[in-house]
Amino acid sequence: MGMGDRDGAGVVADRAGPPEGRLPGGPTCRVDFSRPLDFTFLGRPVTGFAGDTVASALYAAGVRIFGRSLKYHRPRGLYSMDGESSNTLMRIDGVPNECAETTELRAGMSVRAQNVRGDPRRDVFGFLDAFDRMMPAGFYYRVFHRPRRAWPIFQNGLRRMAGTGVLDPVGFGDGGRAESGVRAERYLNADVAVIGGGAGGMAAALAAAESGLRVCLFERRGWLGGHLDWRTRDFDGVALHRRGEALAARLLEARSRSPEIVKVFTSSPVTGVWGENLVTGFTVGTGDDPFRECHWECRAETVVVAAGCMDRPLVFNQNDRPGVMQVGAAWRLARTYAVRPGGVAVFSVGDDLGLEAAADLAELGVEIRAVADAREVGRQDAELVAALEERGIPVLSGWAASRAMGRGQVKACELRPLNGTGSRRFRCDLLVANAGMQPRIGVLASVGARLAYCSHTHGYRPIELPPGVFLAGSMTGLRDPRSIEASGRLAGHGAVTCCLDGAQERAGKAAATGGREAEATDRHGAASVATARRDADALPGPVAGCGIRHGPGIGRGAKAFVDLDEDGTYKNVVESARQGFDVPELAKRFGGFGLGPGQYRVAGQNLAMIMAEMRGDPVEAATPTTMRPPLAPPSLATVAGPNHDVHKRTPLHGELAGLGAIFRRAGAWERARHFSEDRACRDEIRNVRRNVGILDSSPLGKFRIFGPDALEALQRVYISDMRGARRGRCKYSAMCNDMGQLVDDGLVVREGENDYYLTTSSGRAGPTVEWFRYHTRYDGWDYNLVNLTDVLGSLNIAGPNARKVLDRVTDSDVSNGGFPYLGCRRITIGDGVEARCLRLGFVGELSFELHVPSSYCRYVWDLLIEAGADFGIRPFGLEAQYCLRAEKGHVIIGAESEARVTLTDIGMGWLWDREDTASQKVGAPALRACEKQPGRMKLVGFRVDGSGRGRNGRDGGGPGSGSPRDGAVVVDGGEIVGYVCTTRRSEALGWRYGMALVREGVVGLGGRLLIRQEESPGRPEICTATVVPPPFYDPEGGKPRS
């Protein structure tokens, strides 16, 4: 089963009886008791079942304390079953911060608790809970920085004691296999992206699918259905979960009819919605998925947000005790995972769903002592109240939980009325508490909707949606399943109409015809929207929510947590507000609220409501805080991606590898850098100087430019007078940017009327077309520039024997007279391979460069190797070429030129046609302006004093050797005046040479350079060198011309 092919509606039937500690699996149960799975917790064996999450299996096995909290090391337990707190972040198979509540159980998993040594039931840092006075809001900023020298001690100590998981960078803990699973990427396009697979989302997707538009639906849980999934209450004579299954079945049927149009992704949380409706998220691999996690991006014309609701935590004293959990957690434990959430329970709720959950758990045999409902009398669903009272369960309207009792775990609780006095205590091991439901607004915030507090639903609602974004489902405050589905249909039709309007607009632009047709679709779209709106309006609207901000009697000698992740208490909020940080955005920075894994998703609304109260503002002033992506956390490995190393290989890669080449990345290419372990490449260099070497220079940029205005374009981008490019002859020139910096150099050969062949450096092969077109973009010139880099390979033979080798493989005239230095000829090689042959001298020897079609490269290579056998031919690599050209003083861009120097600064000003202003040469005005500027950096050659052999007898310079290395600084009277670009020891010369960029005027020819490097930290070493003019090798240049 691939992604999106899962049977979202399939509910696992109760195939075997419930094992000990489990409830009988009802129709909504997703655990298969016939498939036990063994795993370990803290090294001890535990058994769960297929369909369990790690948390449900642990809870069923009696685990109540899952970890310790960030600051106070308080015991923490199962809380949301949806991964909405860091309580149940655990270390699974060596990977920290895995969410136990949502991670599917697999056989053989090793599960450990976090922020604790060993067993979370006994924690050595547990005493910290008593020291909360030392840790007021903002303590990190205020307390530990005095005295100053104590800070590092505090910092390290705090880091060790606080925090969540620990990443093991070496070997990735126990095995590292978990993080190494396959990561995939997928790129989707949709007309309608639906976020949320509950009733609203499914209805929207179906409405859009019926119109034949491309729909992608993303559901974070492993199945469709949303809230309906675990609800067994009858509605219109059908159990609610059946209603959800029917919708899911219709959607999946639509998908199987047209899988290319309708795509459904489960286990796929959305991480964010970005500009122009780019929806991003990830899919957790399950079943036969070929990946562990898959990142996806979906470019959507429209987005339907149907992300649903979540419990709003009730803030009351000791509300973090294990055994206190949200309504959804207790309910789903029982209904989805067949785990008994507790033996004796008390409920404190603010929504009819809470009452329904209480009645349902009672039905399943959980003893319920009392249900407090924070809403006033008469606002409850009478049918549910009656059902509870029938069972003898008291329903206390206008009451809420004020305190949980018990140390490691809840043992009792106290309920109080919100207005008035009195309290009641109940013994219980489970306290199911919420303050009602809050919409999951993360996605809305992410799309850029403006949100405001709604005093009817007591949740945030958008006051303005960006274009192309639609809202559906229970997020809007709807609770009636029919209303939710109708809102989905309305949103779906709205999205369809929006897509059609967009298409129509585009079509209208392309051809201003077909108006009648477009009008028809418009009328149709508008009609569907109108019908859907009528349907929705006829059904019950948003229900009144519960505005409770916190439990009664809060903060009296006990901690009440607003943010469980960051151990942010009610008292911290008070402190924060008292010090002026009285809006959530400030409190967030000061007290750390919402900075944890929850990122405000859970605590945000409570914090804003409490802050408004402290300022004395009405609750409507509760401003939502910024919720930043990722709205759900993908694993770091997924963020890193599959990490493909995308690179190019030359046509001769195999040949070079066969000869022992050591490859290194050079720009886009993988290139042969050395042919032996000798990094100084002495043998390769010596062979070029004495015999003949062969280099694979295929990455060299190769272009053809032709057309009536080709010469104009060349004149614009090259700094020389390109009218000098002639047939059969290489014209060397350079390109500058507008700052006069050298960006490229190469050869231009005229090949015909308005037809030129040109080469660029390897790194510029990519951007050259862009460069030419950019600098001629206003001119409207008629020319074509074709990149031949990958079409043609390039082989360079260089050395005194080069001609003898070439002569053996061609009948063409390669004599010095017939084919002089800087000539360019078309020659025929072997059995008739046509090659451009350029006679060059980059490495300072007699040298021929053959440009042949890539497919013939291996043939020509073999011919040359065979022909050169008698003349000592050997391959050489990039490093040897780098040294050979440096001995000649030839510049490589990026090595001897940089952003601070112009063409003239590096001694190449002779290329510049300074008379020409008409061609508007790129860089010419800057060269003119900088030419006479004093104090510029200039390129100088130098000879290191002494033999240049290191004290350790090695040729490589560097600290401790007495010889400088690349990058060492040039100093003058304690001031840095330049640096060494390249320095090597030359065997041919017998001394160490180099090139440096040095401030002009500091030192002249024959002068002394002081080069400073550090032998070891704090131990400087000064080398001296004499300034000599390049080229160092063969200064007369006779060799390439011979």
Add this chain to the structure above:
Amino acid sequence: MTFRLTCPVCGKRDVYEFTFGGQERGPRPTQEGLGAEEHFRWVQFRLIPGEPREEWWYHGQGCGVWFRTTRDPVANREVEGGDGDG
């Protein structure tokens, strides 16, 4: 950086396919008699008003055309109706 641009040849495409070529600032000034100050102003100085402006973009991972379009730097979106203009 997830917006789209309208290439005059290829239509609306993801911004990842394009290279930014800077604000529209007119053709290069005539070099005859051009002062250094004037030249550097043209090369380096830009006004960055927080309002839609004309820009150059290159469709490098597509057809390879330079074109002008209007982008609102505050919303970071191409302004609607910004038909590419090669």
